[in-house]
Amino acid sequence: MASPIHLQIKSMYTDFSPKEQAIADYILENPSKVSHSSISDLAAELGIADSTFFQFTKTLGFSGFKDFKLALLKQENDLSAVTIHENIQKNDSELVMAQKVFDSNIKTLTDTKKLLNEEDLNAAVKIISASRRLYFFGVGGSEIVATDAYHKFLRSPIPVGHSTDYHIQLMEASLLTEADCAIVISHSGKSKETIHIANAAKKSGAKVIVVTSQANSPLAKLGDVVFISISEEIEFRSEALASRIAQLSIIDSLYVILMFHNRESAQETITKVREVILGLKENKTD
Template sequence: MTVSIRLQIKTLYKDLSLKEQAIADYILENPSKVSHSSISDLSNELGIADSTFFQFTKKLGYNGFKDFKMAMLMQENDFSAISIHENIQKSDNELTMAQKVFDSNMTTLTDTKNLLKEEDLKIAAAMINQSKRLFFFGVGGSEIVATDAYHKFLRSPITVFHSSDYHIQLMEASLLTPDDCGIFISHTGKSRETIELAQVAKNNGSKIIVITSHAASPLAKLGDVVFISISEETEFRSEALASRIAQLSIMDSLYVILMFINRDKAQQSIAKIRRSISKIKEP
């Protein structure tokens, strides 16, 4: 599936210059006008040189403005389908507020799903499956995602590790080997702690899977495989919180794929855990 211009802009937005962000904002806010205007008209409107707009289209992966404009025309439905999710007003009742939160989450999941690539999923699943040990790394809000993943993957035949303490995570990263795999989670991809963890692991030759919302981030550049989660920032919920549901879904996907690869062993692991947990449940 071809990634839409809207999603391309979202994944790169935080790493664009101020001038490039102004171009991106204009495209997102005026898709129809952009797809039916000349590069000179658009550049004059934005007060920039034609070459600046041309280079922006190249940054998105197009051969030039004509290629970009053709893609815009073909993706008009993608832009026209955009609605302002979770734009909660004071006049909204509680049900409307909740529905807007759900709408926003569904958009986050749909956008993230559209960025998934079969080859990336295959490579990541193989890396995990072939590893002796699997470690989960994340700090702050990302640590919550790492803990949830650890809780899930404990049911798999793979030996997994995770600590909520950053210093212990750093110690674990220092002990990784080429036979191990680490999954590193950071919404911005710019968390100094997580970058340091990934760099230590990379220096040891460990396999690295990154989950972030920003494709051009320093953390993403360290990954052997990178998964991008997409989300919108709103007044009372940060982009990082919104991306969490997408990151959890990426983890769920990798978990399910791994369990199907190891179907027999996976069923044995799950059975052991269920037997153990059933002993403490009320009859």
């Protein structure tokens, strides 16, 4: 199933030119009007040529304006609900502020869920299952997601690795082989450090799975499989922090699918981990 248009636009937004961003903003803010207007009327409203709007629809992957408009009409109900409780107001109570944060997180998960497809999930899990080693890479805020993934996949039957230090991550990536897999996480997909890591992993022959919020980012173009997380930015909290929740859920999904596909060996690993942790708890005296 095709991704909702507003999610396509958001995942590609940072790569648009200023004129394309103006068109994108207009579509996101006026989906119903766009779906019921002619290309000439829209172009006149935006002060651009018909051909500019036409080319924008081609950039989104449509054959032209008619194809774009038909898809938009089908998705109009979804698009009308793009803006929900995102902005915290000065007079909001503490409870309302918290509820709006929860609402934003829920929307982040819902939007990201819509972008998932079975082909990518199957491909990623097959790569991971066939890997001799699995390494997680992330810098800055994305390192938190990579660490969480490492902690989780330690319970899987696949040997895993992760370092919090960028230079060590870069060295680890360079030492991977064709039998290994790298999962590289970056919200923007434009971090030079993360791109260096992904390039090193690709050069070593390893398969690369990318988790990012930008579908057309340099990092996404390096991935054998790419997962897109969608998030909304609200005041006092960056979009990158919101995307972390979606990225964690993507990693959780890969972990659960992997464990179900390898139930017997996965159960052995889980049992070993539980036994050693339980031993620590039983020996605790304070």
